[in-house]
Amino acid sequence: MDNYMNYPYEKIKKFCEDAFEKFGFNKEEARIITDVLLLSDLFGIESHGTQRLVRYHKSIEKGMIKVDAKPETVFETPVSAVIDAKDGMGQVVAYRAMELAIEKARKVGMAFVTVRNSNHYGIAGYYAKMASDQGLIGISTTNTNPIMVPTYGRKAMLGTNPIAIAFPAEPYPFLFDASTTVVTRGKLEVYNKLDKPLHDGWAIDATGNGSTDAANVLRCINDHLGGGILPLGGISEDTGSHKGYGWGMVAELFTSIVSLGTTSDKTGSGGKGGICHGFFVMDPAICGDPDAIKAHLSAYLKELRDAPKAEGQTRIYTHGEKEVFAMQDRLKNGINVNINTVAEMRDMAQYLGMDVVAYLGEEALSIKGKESVYK
């Protein structure tokens, strides 16, 4: 892989933790942020890992993310809490919110915690997995900057609005983590770089007509001309567009609506992120023997994997399986980081007064990279 450099997981972890401490987070906060970011890289979801470091840095510099924010619980019951993140780092407040939901669910059987005035929190699945790692059922969702156009509209009114659900199972948990758009913006950017036409049903231009022209769609989005990405289900009700739009709304309900926070269409305005999250935890023990429930799901997941395959296909995956394999591979063989990202990390290290060679190796010094935001 010519355009990638390989680093052991521990090395990137050390870099990220130290960098976030230099940005002003305390040791535990830096650990949490790093853990969320790198789970994405370990899972093979390159878009949400180290690739995003620059974006977080820029948001901190602009004051959109406040390093010293003191999130406040503004409403609380034994089964719930509403937290005002006070523009803090998404990962930090989300981690605390999920911890609180787990603590409450352990006592009452289930709990819901919602967060407003936050920022992007990384992959939704991380927080759902926090619950399943402890034998609980976890759901995590967030709204995002507007990019989803509602069915028959031409202006983005919802975010990618991912929802993640984790459920304990053997040999690995069920972990479903998906945007409610048909694809994410990253996919459009990849197709644009490759000069490939987009799939039908992925995006619309400023007129609201379907478009396969990635460059044009991205320009429409960036210049706020209209257009955007379609809901899961594509452009028409015939292919279920209204269903993806409905799931996007469900994410909105359990984030911005119940928290009285900022709906996706108004996020990012006035220099504020305004992102909202929702976390739900259920202890399977409220339905019976958790081991029996886990065994029942594990057997069903195995049946699904063993079910007859379509002609030309060799595997049926269950959700979270690919991520487990990717993680095993990367923990053993290291993480391949795109050289543009390495260049960004190098420039960030220099900006923060970190020793580039010690953290990223001699080679990192000579990478050209894209035009750096640090120059």
Added chain:
Amino acid sequence: MDNYMNYPYEKIKKFCEDAFEKFGFNKEEARIITDVLLLSDLFGIESHGTQRLVRYHKSIEKGMIKVDAKPETVFETPVSAVIDAKDGMGQVVAYRAMELAIEKARKVGMAFVTVRNSNHYGIAGYYAKMASDQGLIGISTTNTNPIMVPTYGRKAMLGTNPIAIAFPAEPYPFLFDASTTVVTRGKLEVYNKLDKPLHDGWAIDATGNGSTDAANVLRCINDHLGGGILPLGGISEDTGSHKGYGWGMVAELFTSIVSLGTTSDKTGSGGKGGICHGFFVMDPAICGDPDAIKAHLSAYLKELRDAPKAEGQTRIYTHGEKEVFAMQDRLKNGINVNINTVAEMRDMAQYLGMDVVAYLGEEALSIKGKESVYK
């Protein structure tokens, strides 16, 4: 509409209630079953209303639905219950289960009730709406007979597995009710009758390849040769097939898995329905002022409806809106019942010793209809 007969809502209601009493249900049970069925007709969802009367009758005759079943709560906590329906009528046990979830949520703030060994329960949205009619957030889901093929498979392993979510709002609630398949079987049947090719991404044949041949796909399904309907998102991960499959799994988790019931792939075997349901209720008051939350959602829904439309489109709907309009129209102008369904109702009336002319009018006597299951 040549193929339809128009009846006032009250007239069909009287017919259904009396017919279900004659099948052996008590007055309140007959009222509930009728209310669920006819909400579907009022909402304009013809597939799940009076059109299904014959199917319920056949299931009762076969002993799959037990009229005298005594559902039993087999596990219970202050926030939850697991009910064994003992093969009872889906609508009756589902109604009781949602009532129980509402009662518990009123006390604790949220609650979850799951049901196993039940039968088809009609439209998922009915039960979610029970909660929103009382100012609460309601979720209702069920598994069904197998028809969804997991991504890259060729055998149906999940059901249509609908999930419905209702949330109080003005001037009408948000009510999202959708199967997690791209379309339902009814759509394939309609296209087959019209001799129209299916859309790409709707269905696969026994080989697991996409097929637009409705007759062939239906034959594959009916003869258990393989094939079936695709998840929301179609045939490939490029269009999000794994996401629809994931949502189908979520329905399975909160129905058959947590209740230790029958997964979709094994329902309908051994003369038993084996259908499982899940009901979740959350009181918005656990997140703050319910009126403020309702106003916040209502404002956002209005913004969505008022958002710029795609070229050639005149409306952006919010979920549940079409159903409200359909209901207003039908309560005022009556329900149009397909003459084949009228013929089935007439034959059912004769079978049950009911006065056809009094219930359905003189005209009903002369309809030919399809070949009757009563002959």
